[in-house]
Amino acid sequence: MMHDFVITETKVVIFDLPAVMDVQALIDGGTGFYWDADRGARIGVLERGAPGSTIRWIDVDPFWVFHFLNAHDVAPDDAPNAGAGAGAGAIEVVGCRSSQLNASFDGSEVPPEVRPMLHRWRIDLGTGAVVDEQLDDRPTDFPRINEAYAGLANRYGYGGHSAGFVDGEPPFDGVTRFDLQTGATATHRYGPGQVCGESVFAADPASTAEDGGWLLNFVHDLAEDRSDVVVLDAGTLDEVARVHLPRRVPFGFHGSFLP
Numbered sequence: 236m237m238h239d240f241v242i243t244e245t246k247v248v249i250f251d252l253p254a255v256m257d258v259q260a261l262i263d264g265g266t267g268f269y270w271d272a273d274r275g276a277r278i279g280v281l282e283r284g285a286p287g288s289t290i291r292w293i294d295v296d297p298f299w300v301f302h303f304l305n306a307h308d309v310a311p312d313d314a315p316n317a318g319a320g321a322g323a324g325a326i327e328v329v330g331c332r333s334s335q336l337n338a339s340f341d342g343s344e345v346p347p348e349v350r351p352m353l354h355r356w357r358i359d360l361g362t363g364a365v366v367d368e369q370l371d372d373r374p375t376d377f378p379r380i381n382e383a384y385a386g387l388a389n390r391y392g393y394g395g396h397s398a399g400f401v402d403g404e405p406p407f408d409g410v411t412r413f414d415l416q417t418g419a420t421a422t423h424r425y426g427p428g429q430v431c432g433e434s435v436f437a438a439d440p441a442s443t444a445e446d447g448g449w450l451l452n453f454v455h456d457l458a459e460d461r462s463d464v465v466v467l468d469a470g471t472l473d474e475v476a477r478v479h480l481p482r483r484v485p486f487g488f489h490g491s492f493l494p
């Protein structure tokens with residue numbers, strides 16, 4: 236099962252990871268998703284705009300990612316390589332990595348040690364070496380960016396701040412802003428009894444800054460069973476607006492903002 240993939244200016248990057256979707260098991264009424272590390276893992280790199288070109292597979296040790304934040308090309312001059320293939324450049328990918336599939340499809344509890352955290356992979360296109368760097372040690376997922384930067388080097392990412400699973404709700408009680416350049420983070424928590432889903436970035440058309448815009452989220456008040464649309468300033472994480480809704484909006488997974 237592949238849930239997500241990334242692009243750069245020149246490449247499509249596919250992580251082929253050993254979460255298995257068994258369609259026949261689903262048809263038979265069983266659990267159709269499971270983790271099988273014995274199947275191995277690999278990263279595929281394909282040239283964009285080159286029909287008929289062959290994907291390059293790079294073997295890696297198994298891990299799991301539901302959602303990526305972004306990816307970008309690294310020019311050869313910025314990617315010092317040693318030996319054969321020197322100067323071929325690299326790709327950097329940021330995503331939410333867990334040690335294995337971090338969702339249960341049969342009602343069993345997911346062990347806390349397999350919660351996803353933000354990682355950066357540097358894929359050396361000369362040597363095929365992949366370096367995996369953990370960027371933060373708090374569980375996060377559903378990462379979003381200013382989508383004008385999709386496939387390009389970007390500085391800011393926004394992910395759900397995990398509060399642990401609450402009766403099947405998305406496990407977020409806030410949003411963390413990651414500064415990928417400095418490593419700094421800031422977290423906005425919506426308050427006791429407030430849980431949220433994915434933050435959608437809405438760019439400010441009057442701004443040229445990457446973080447010029449807002450984060451939109453459905454925030455569910457568990458006690459009142461009501462939802463608000465909460466708008467945060469994407470630069471400061473300050474709450475700037477709150478739309479009270481007459482009834483709860485159930486959580487989905489992903490969303491988009493249309494002006």
Ligand SMILES: [Fe+2]
Pocket residue numbers: 238301302488489
């Ligand atoms: Fe998803």
